[in-house]
Amino acid sequence: MSRLRLALLGLLSALALAACGAQPLASWPGLAVDQELAYVAYNNQVVAVNLADGKKRWSFPPEGGRGGDVFLADPAVGADVVVVGSEGPLSSYSGAVFGLNRADGAERWCLALDSRARDRLTTATADCPLAPGATQAGLFGIMPPEDNRVIAGIALADGVAYVAAANQRVYALDALTGEVLWTQLVSRHPIWATPVVAGDRLYIASLDHVLYARDRATGNPLWEKDLGGMLAGSPALVDDVLYIGTYNKEVVALDVSGREPVEKWRATAENAVWGGPQVKDGVVYFSDLSGGLYAVDAATGAQKWRVTPGGMLRASPAIAGDLLFIGDKDGRLHARRLTDGSEAWTREVAGGGQLYASPLVLPEAGLVLVAPYQGSNWLVIYNTAGNEPRAFAPSQ
Amino acid sequence: MWELLVINPMVNSMLFLYSLLFNNLTLTIVVFTILIRALTFPLTWQQQRSAKALQELQQGPEWKKMQEKYAGDREKLAQEQMKLYQQAGVNPFGSCLPLLIQFPIIIGMYQAITSAVAATPVQLLTLSTHIYPFFASATNLLPLDNRFLWMNLGLPDPYFVMPILVAATTWVQSKVMTPAAADPQAAQMSQTMALTSTLMFGYFAFTFASGLSIYFIVSNLISIVQYAFTNPINWRNIFSLGAPAPAVSPAAAGRDKARKKK
Numbered sequence: 074m075s076r077l078r079l080a081l082l083g084l085l086s087a088l089a090l091a092a093c094g095a096q097p098l099a100s101w102p103g104l105a106v107d108q109e110l111a112y113v114a115y116n117n118q119v120v121a122v123n124l125a126d127g128k129k130r131w132s133f134p135p136e137g138g139r140g141g142d143v144f145l146a147d148p149a150v151g152a153d154v155v156v157v158g159s160e161g162p163l164s165s166y167s168g169a170v171f172g173l174n175r176a177d178g179a180e181r182w183c184l185a186l187d188s189r190a191r192d193r194l195t196t197a198t199a200d201c202p203l204a205p206g207a208t209q210a211g212l213f214g215i216m217p218p219e220d221n222r223v224i225a226g227i228a229l230a231d232g233v234a235y236v237a238a239a240n241q242r243v244y245a246l247d248a249l250t251g252e253v254l255w256t257q258l259v260s261r262h263p264i265w266a267t268p269v270v271a272g273d274r275l276y277i278a279s280l281d282h283v284l285y286a287r288d289r290a291t292g293n294p295l296w297e298k299d300l301g302g303m304l305a306g307s308p309a310l311v312d313d314v315l316y317i318g319t320y321n322k323e324v325v326a327l328d329v330s331g332r333e334p335v336e337k338w339r340a341t342a343e344n345a346v347w348g349g350p351q352v353k354d355g356v357v358y359f360s361d362l363s364g365g366l367y368a369v370d371a372a373t374g375a376q377k378w379r380v381t382p383g384g385m386l387r388a389s390p391a392i393a394g395d396l397l398f399i400g401d402k403d404g405r406l407h408a409r410r411l412t413d414g415s416e417a418w419t420r421e422v423a424g425g426g427q428l429y430a431s432p433l434v435l436p437e438a439g440l441v442l443v444a445p446y447q448g449s450n451w452l453v454i455y456n457t458a459g460n461e462p463r464a465f466a467p468s469q
Numbered sequence: 470m471w472e473l474l475v476i477n478p479m480v481n482s483m484l485f486l487y488s489l490l491f492n493n494l495t496l497t498i499v500v501f502t503i504l505i506r507a508l509t510f511p512l513t514w515q516q517q518r519s520a521k522a523l524q525e526l527q528q529g530p531e532w533k534k535m536q537e538k539y540a541g542d543r544e545k546l547a548q549e550q551m552k553l554y555q556q557a558g559v560n561p562f563g564s565c566l567p568l569l570i571q572f573p574i575i576i577g578m579y580q581a582i583t584s585a586v587a588a589t590p591v592q593l594l595t596l597s598t599h600i601y602p603f604f605a606s607a608t609n610l611l612p613l614d615n616r617f618l619w620m621n622l623g624l625p626d627p628y629f630v631m632p633i634l635v636a637a638t639t640w641v642q643s644k645v646m647t648p649a650a651a652d653p654q655a656a657q658m659s660q661t662m663a664l665t666s667t668l669m670f671g672y673f674a675f676t677f678a679s680g681l682s683i684y685f686i687v688s689n690l691i692s693i694v695q696y697a698f699t700n701p702i703n704w705r706n707i708f709s710l711g712a713p714a715p716a717v718s719p720a721a722a723g724r725d726k727a728r729k730k731k
Contacts, residue, residue, distance in 0.1 A: 097591060099589035099590060099591055099592075100589060100591060101590070101591070166624060215628060216627055217627060218619070218620055218621040218625075218626070218627050218679075219621070220621065220624070224589075224590060262612050263612075265590060280611075280612045281612075302608060303608070303612060305590075305593065320609075321609055322605075344597070345608055362597050385594075387594060429590075429591075
């Protein structure tokens with residue numbers, strides 16, 4: 074009997090060890106690009122990589138840096154500054170925002186979204202003030218169970234960074250100084266989608282099924298519209314029409330030119346639409362989690378074609394010339410013709426991993442960039458013909 | 470295979486219950502736990518019956534006599550014990566195997582709850598792969614409302630109330646349900662098990678989503694109630710840090726009373 078119980082104890086211990094083992098990262102890499110550098114936010118680092126040779130230019134935080142924060146949100150790149158959001162150390166739900174020098178990655182400013190982040194990131198030589206309205210530790214230093222991660226990518230326009238956090242708030246920050254221009258509680262559930270800036274408006278898609286339009290200067294509400302399903306991805310805005318995918322297996326087109334949004338059409342997909350749609354020449358391109366890639370008429374929502382390139386498609390498509398690029402769960406990058414969705418080429422991404430992060434394209438340079446999740450490379454750069462891959466791995 | 474047989478049915482059942490139970494995740498976890506325990510009741514019942522039979526055998530005169538007779542020969546003692554098990558029709562593994570079979574259910578529950586709460590983008594993607602295509606309305610239910618009292622059910626309880634409740638109910642369950650062992654070594658082992666499982670499940674509750682703590686607490690309470698229906702519960706053991714005192718069966722209690730009257 075005692076042997077059996079010992080065996081049972083062993084099994085319980087194994088269960089505990091398995092449960093305490095390495096946790097997967099909460100999300101896929103964040104990716105941004107300018108004409109010279111690609112910026113990858115992944116794991117404990119933000120890395121700037123030369124597009125020309127795939128070599129590291131700088132990384133943040135510097136070796137031995139403070140905090141141990143995990144960076145997964147898409148960075149925003151300005152003329153002199155790169156704004157990145159963190160979700161705190163793994164499973165801490167304690168986020169912060171950083172402004173970095175674009176040239177060398179040195180920290181210009183830091184903003185803590187809760188008091189734990191402030192305590193973690195404020196040292197004798199560096200300051201990280203608390204954002205207005207931030208969660209503070211209560212009795213005995215215990216933090217309320219609030220989710221202060223920055224999962225959504227950061228939008229940057231006219232020197233203002235718009236940060237949408239999982240704590241349902243949006244922060245407008247001076248990108249050069251980190252000064253908080255305004256902050257507003259926007260939604261009833263976390264925000265995971267990058268806000269979209271257009272004219273004097275800010276559009277925020279939330280997991281609470283609602284699309285919010287806010288005044289860009291003040292954050293005050295303009296209108297909100299429940300679209301019937303989770304909004305995990307960002308909208309695309311073209312000619313005052315906003316296209317957004319929902320978890321309710323639809324893409325919705327809204328005319329946002331007036332004071333209130335007017336629904337134009339809904340196109341149905343076979344599964345949830347997470348990635349943001351792309352629009353070119355009157356055609357909307359989007360993907361669904363079943364692996365379907367769609368082209369629909371931007372005016373009517375009528376389907377032009379649907380193809381299934383491979384595995385699950387979480388990412389948004391990217392367009393360069395007459396080709397559409399999208400990565401799938403199985404780690405394949407697909408190039409498809411815009412005319413009929415037929416295959417131009419397909420590549421297994423070097424170093425493996427899943428392509429949940431949306432690819433980015435530089436049409437002038439003829440480059441396609443992908444950032445694999447759980448692969449050995451953090452960034453792989455192809456030319457638009459799918460050749461000459463250059464990979465960046467953190468070990469380099 | 471694991472996902473097909475365990476996780477997918479669990480996740481979809483939870484989402485279906487959630488839609489029936491007013492979109493209340495706490496109520497969903499409680500009802501789901503009760504249903505799971507009802508489904509596994511035959512296993513639990515068999516385990517408790519085997520444990521009781523084993524306990525009675527080990528408290529019998531033949532067992533004690535045999536232990537005294539072969540006190541110096543452990544090998545012979547083991548052989549005679551096996552013979553006695555066979556004669557009495559008791560399987561010494563009978564009380565453990567059903568318990569082992571329940572582990573996949575516990576692991577499945579853990580994965581189903583964390584998956585349904587979907588606190589991270591990767592978890593939400595995973596959840597999407599678990600939902601049956603014919604359960605079309607499931608995606609409308611997302612994200613689940615994970616707030617309950619002061620807690621976010623997808624995160625650990627910051628005030629440690631749930632870990633304390635989990636540890637307390639695990640301790641009570643272990644102590645009241647531990648059969649008294651005649652063998653001091655086995656009794657010591659039972660004591661160690663009670664303490665280990667209390668600390669371990671308390672630690673799980675401290676580390677993991679508080680939604681899982683609700684499962685642990687409800688599950689422990691059901692175990693105690695189930696056991697109380699079929700066995701005499703030895704409440705004195707709860708506060709005992711030593712080896713469990715023998716539970717007094719109604720028959721034995723009757724005999725004691727009769728002796729006292731004489």
